Amino acid sequence: MEIKRVGIIGAGTMGAGIAQVCLQSGYQVFLCDANQQVLDKAKGSITARLQKLNQEDTLSNLNLITQIVDLASCHVVIEAVPERLELKRAIFQELAQVCSDDSLLLSNTSSISITEIAAGIPHPERILGFHFFNPAPVMPLVEVIVGYQSGQEEAEQALQFAAKLGKKPVKVKDSPGFIVNRVARPYYNEALRIVGDGIASVEQIDRIMTGAGGFKMGPFALQDLIGIDINFATTQSVYQGFFQESRFKPSRLQERMVQAGTLGKKTGGGFYEYTN
Numbered sequence: 001m002e003i004k005r006v007g008i009i010g011a012g013t014m015g016a017g018i019a020q021v022c023l024q025s026g027y028q029v030f031l032c033d034a035n036q037q038v039l040d041k042a043k044g045s046i047t048a049r050l051q052k053l054n055q056e057d058t059l060s061n062l063n064l065i066t067q068i069v070d071l072a073s074c075h076v077v078i079e080a081v082p083e084r085l086e087l088k089r090a091i092f093q094e095l096a097q098v099c100s101d102d103s104l105l106l107s108n109t110s111s112i113s114i115t116e117i118a119a120g121i122p123h124p125e126r127i128l129g130f131h132f133f134n135p136a137p138v139m140p141l142v143e144v145i146v147g148y149q150s151g152q153e154e155a156e157q158a159l160q161f162a163a164k165l166g167k168k169p170v171k172v173k174d175s176p177g178f179i180v181n182r183v184a185r186p187y188y189n190e191a192l193r194i195v196g197d198g199i200a201s202v203e204q205i206d207r208i209m210t211g212a213g214g215f216k217m218g219p220f221a222l223q224d225l226i227g228i229d230i231n232f233a234t235t236q237s238v239y240q241g242f243f244q245e246s247r248f249k250p251s252r253l254q255e256r257m258v259q260a261g262t263l264g265k266k267t268g269g270g271f272y273e274y275t276n
């Protein structure tokens, strides 16, 4: 199968970035979101970034759609909707009916089991995890997650597709948090506990981790970039995936911030305030 048309479901933080990556690699892109305003915003941000790179000619390959049925002709579909198992399963059920049996159906999930997403869906061998990092146009790593029923041949196709996108893919067996998010949970969780215990402030921890630790971003600025809701959902999912091992226990502070709707950059405030 030659991949020419790529569908992306969810035009939020990740979907918009993934769409840009696919446009830059010469694919026809069908960007789907339930919300037309989100699609318009995504197009605006993709346009601005491509203009900066002098690649705005690729925008003619961008199609904005609101119905999954319009992804029928895509050779690859990447799902990037919020981190909720039932929502993702419903989307894959619909995709399985709409897309051809040899299409690749990929999920950008941060932590949900690919095995569980694919269970009971026709031709589960074509369902794999395809985990980009934020911002997708900048970060080179893609985790290709192989679920219990994912096909080895399909995994190879996904690895080759990632390489064509200019990414550095790594093949990972399905397990809670895969590799990166498993390693990253203690980074966020311990930082949140240090603040909760009154040992150091958000600003101090970020300053220490960047200034002295050599990290590009501290744990709190990074949560604001990712979205505190997305980060919290990932921690919850890894915690459940490890049968509630205490080392992965989610933070109450993070939960409160999600309940309050202070989700980071995307809502104008999280651990820090964002005026623009």
Ligand SMILES: NC(=O)c1ccc[n+]([C@@H]2O[C@H](COP(=O)([O-])OP(=O)(O)OC[C@H]3O[C@@H](n4cnc5c(N)ncnc54)[C@H](O)[C@@H]3O)[C@@H](O)[C@H]2O)c1
Pocket (backbone or CB within 6 Å): 009, 010, 011, 012, 013, 014, 015, 032, 033, 034, 035, 038, 079, 080, 081, 082, 083, 084, 087, 108, 109, 110, 111, 131, 132, 133, 134, 225, 226, 227, 230, 234
């Ligand atoms: N934010 C990150 O840093 C990051 C990094 C890697 C992976 N991820 C994963 O990527 C996925 C998306 O995260 P995000 O941060 O882009 O979320 P987001 O909230 O920014 O965007 C999700 C989008 O999905 C749309 N959507 C919801 N239901 C839909 C439906 N039924 N049909 C079509 N569109 C629908 C919403 O309108 C929204 O625009 C999650 O699984 C997340 O765990 C996120």
